[in-house]
Each structure stands twice: as structure tokens, then as C-alpha cells.
Amino acid sequence: MEILLNNRKESIDKDEITLAELIEYKKFTFKLLVTKVNGQLIKKDIRSKSIIRDGDEVLVLHMISGG
Amino acid sequence: MTTEEIRERLADKVVGIAGCGGLGSNCAVALARTGIGKLILVDDDKLEATNLNRQYFFADQIGEYKSLALRDNIHRIDDTILVETHVIRLDPGLVTKLFADCDVIIEAFDQDNEKQMIIETVLGDMPDKSIISGQGLAGYGKNDMIGTMHSGRLYIVGDHQSEVSPTHPPLAPRVGIVANMQANLVLEILLITD
Structure with missing residues (x-):
């Protein structure tokens, strides 16, 4: 399937994947993230239940200390 | 738009600033100089000497609460701007309460967990608000790496x-x-969508 991950096209060799699996697969290593799927905020505790399918738009943002 | 037309359009606008450190103090001053009608400043920290390398304060303000000292500095620039201050640590309930009347919210925290908290609160619980977050500013140089990313609000x-x-x-x-x-994005959002 093909998804839009952080505004870039990304091919994934699966028909569907959970958001938690995608984060693992893409090695997003920062400890704190904000995630959205198709514009909807997905909090950490439901990332393993959020299913990503072909054509979905996924946003994975690192929270970076400093201000 | 002329400077005066811009000031007129901003006169009834309210911007919430979560954190009055390096991001919050400089952003608030830029908005004050441009003519924003009202700022809501929230921060529970006191100014330390080490903050003066980047934050919009002065040496004789060390030991003062940042939100109150920032209000004073803004009023030295323009005493017609309404400034509401809160010396308190924000949590999700306070974010939705204190920033309920804001047109735009600025995320200006230092810590990653606080950044996450306010972004998730605004996106999850405040359906009509935009939030502008600062992410990645340490060090020097690399001007061209600094940019803006936008997803919905x-x-x-x-x-x-x-x-x-x-x-x-x-x-x-x-x-x-x-x-x-x-601050520049606040103007873009407020002046274009108005």
C-alpha cells in the first residue's frame, strides 16, 4: 500500500498496519510524539488500535525540547 | 494593508502564549509591536540570570515571575495592549479554560512533555482553535533548516x-x-482568515 507520511509518499509492503507498528517500522525514536491519521489526533494509548490503510495520510511529529 | 489598517484588524484579536521563556517572550513582544489587541500570558517560572541570553527580559527583573515581568515590558512598548497574566503551570483543564477566548494559541514551552500536552489538548478538545508550536531551535547557524509545517489547525x-x-x-x-x-504566522492566520 501507499500512504502519505509527513507529506511524503511512502510504500509499505503490507495491506494494513497499525499506527504503533508504523512508528516502530519507521524507527521514530523520539520518546514523545504527536500523531494524526487523516487529520484526526491519535493519542498514544490508541496507536496500537489505529489501522493505517492504503491512501491514508499519517503525521508523526517529534516533540523537541527547547524554548 | 497599511500599518494602521493592520493595527485596526488586530485590535480585537486575542493570542494566548503558553510559556514566557525564549519563544513566548520574543513572540509576545513582536505581536505587541504589531498591535495585537490582547495577550494572555501563562508561566509559573521566575526569571533567572541564565535566561537573559535569549529571553526578552532585563537584568533588573531577575527573580520576578516571567509572565508579570513580560507584561511590564510589553506595557513599556505600548500600554494600550490588554495583557492578562496567570502565574500557574498549565494542564489540559487550564488550557481549555484560560485560552477559551483566544483566536490563536502559541505553544512556547521548553519541555517536550508540555509541548505534547498542549498540542493534544488543543487538537483534541478545542475544535475551533489553531496552535503554533516551536520545535527545534537549539544551537546556531543553519538558517535554511528552519521552516514551517502545517497540518489542519x-x-x-x-x-x-x-x-x-x-x-x-x-x-x-x-x-x-x-x-x-x-508571531509572523499569527499575523498570516488572523489577517488572511479575517
């Missing part, structure tokens, strides 16, 4: 990767650039 300004550390400190130029880009 969430705007992220910064280089999206430079985390502060003892050998990668936040410094006035880069912090000021990101803070002023946040």
Missing part, C-alpha cells in the same frame, strides 16, 4: 530536529527567529 515552526542539551544550548538568534516566525 496545527502549525510547527523550527528545524524539527535540534533538541537542546548542555553542548547544544538555546541561543538568542535561533530562538528569536523561531519566536518571530510564530
